[in-house]
Amino acid sequence: MTTDLHSNIADLILDTIFIVDVHGNIRYISPSCENLLGYSQQALLGTPMIDLVLPEDRATTWNEAMRIMSGQPRVGFENRYVHKDGSIVDVMWSARWSPEHQVRIGVARNVTESRRQLRTQQAMFAISNAAHQITDLSKLYQEVQRISASMIPASAFAIAFADDSGRFTFQYQLDFGGDSSCLGDDEAREVCTQVVEERRTVYRVPAPADYSWLAAPLSRAGKIIGVIVVRSHPGILLGPQESDFMTYVAAQLSDAVDRIRLHAELLAAATTDELTGLPNRRLFLDRAETACRAARRHQHRFALLYLDIDDFKSINDTFGHAAGDAMLKEIGDRLVMCVREEDTVARLGGDEFVVLLPLLQSKDAPAAVGEKIRNAIAMPFKLPNGTSIIRQTGIGAAVFPDDGMDITSLKNAADKRLYDVKRRRLVGHDST
Known part of the structure; x- marks a missing residue:
């Protein structure tokens, strides 16, 4: 009777209750898990909890789990999970260790919307601040990538500029998978070309791939001069929120690149002999x-x-x-x-x-x-x-x-x- 009662109560709670064993595998999870992550109870039983966590958050999540298992209860820890449909879910959870049963017992709550709004505001402010204060392009590219990573979980990030013939040069690229050639492959260049041709932010999911591309145009005086492009992690599909943020980043970066290049041109004109190109x-x-x-x-x-x-x-x-x-x-x-x-x-x-x-x-x-x-x-x-x-x-x-x-x-x-x-x-x- 008591067990049935507890089960009925758990079934009614909107937050998700979970029990994880010493090996990190899910031993119990309440039915609301389907609303949280898109998976049924049966699908998640026996699954390693860490496998559901966004790759970027796994190290901190694992460290937190170790502290809980050492006897330190945790209230209000936040991390990100991957929904069955590939979207990102922000979760706040509290947990404690049961030495008698050798399990972690916890409750998780979906805080995606509120956290996304806060994170977006913070990231947009940081991008604007970087675009107006940093005067070195290479440092600006690094900072834009760092800030963007808080909003767009990407396995690869690049900034490419196009010449008059339409050929792209990747002036900044970072591949977290270690495959430095992927951003120069035909697929990446096709996405960049599509952005230039359509003059808009492009979202693409290559069939039958389980990842997505997102790319936004960089412009100067109404002309598309380049593209900022990201590729998601396998199993993660980017959405409208990431697309809107990418469009904002591209606009800020375009203005900054224009300003920095103009400053460099003026500085060169002031310090360079026009005829010979030598210092004046x-x-x-x-x-x-x-x-x-x-x-x-x-x-x-x-x-x-x-x-x-x-x-x-x-x-x-x-x-x-x-x-x-x-x-x-x-x-x-x-x-x-x-x-x-x-x-x-x-x-x-x-x-x-x-x-x-x-x-x-x-x-x-x-x-x-x-x-x-x-x-x-x-x-x-x-x-x-x-x-x-x-x-x-x-x-x-x-x-x-x-x-x-x-x-x-x-x-x-x-x-x-x-x-x-x-x-x-x-x-x-x-x-x-």
Whole structure:
């Protein structure tokens, strides 16, 4: 009678009562389990409870179960389960260990709607905050993925951008299954292409697969420039809530990418010589000051090499400014080939260039680099009209701390040496 009474009471409770043995298998579960997870009582009896938990939540759930089995009752623990239809169910449960019967006894409640609303608000705020504050694209992509994971349980996440021909480049991708090639396969690219063609968020379940794709467009000035795409875990099908959230994320990310790229373009315009693509005077001075501070701190030497091209004005006068511009570009390319990656070649204006060697390996390094530069510039230049010409360069070098303790002093010393070199060359020419 007592057992029947208890059973009848359990059958009437809207929350789900469960009993799990020491091995984690379900020994009893009340009929309301069907409303909670979509499975009947009979289907769940003997099933490992952990198998019903969302993969991302299994580690914390298992740790919590171990604490309960050690004799610590738990009230109000929350985790996520996978419904029979593939949807995600938020559950709050309380449980305690029965040492007499060697089982966990607990009660579970469906809190999906309230938790989803709260989680959505928190995630949307976090996405907006990241989009407005982070200025590095790679860090932004990582943060967007991290936040999105709280809303969209994904086995793979990627951000892809399309070129003018429609080919996609995955600039950020993360596959939790360890298969790094899956995001570049035909299926992923088909989803991305569909997003671009239909200009909307796309949800796809490939038959007969038990997972789903969700992808939303990234746009700039009304043009689709890329796609943010996720693939669900096997057995989990994403729904309208995830689709709405993905659309919001894509809109925020689109604005952020646009802003960061525009900032980078403006910064490049402010610090790069438009003709040669080399650092300009502003960026050179910034790097030179950095090198000077490092040299003082670590007590090492660095050098500046100022140079210009002999009789460059005659190139413009004789062959036109287009020829002069072509020659300046070639000079910039040759100078870059003469130095290390950590060195800086900058154009100051006209035919004036400067080389910054931030860390000298030897006292002879400036002279050795100067000789490489002279030899490189002395090679014939072929102008756009086919004419070959030869020019030489004058170089003035200054070394920290021998020639000055600050950039102004070093610049003056290098300028004076460049002037002296050109004067001696002119005197030598006049004496012949």
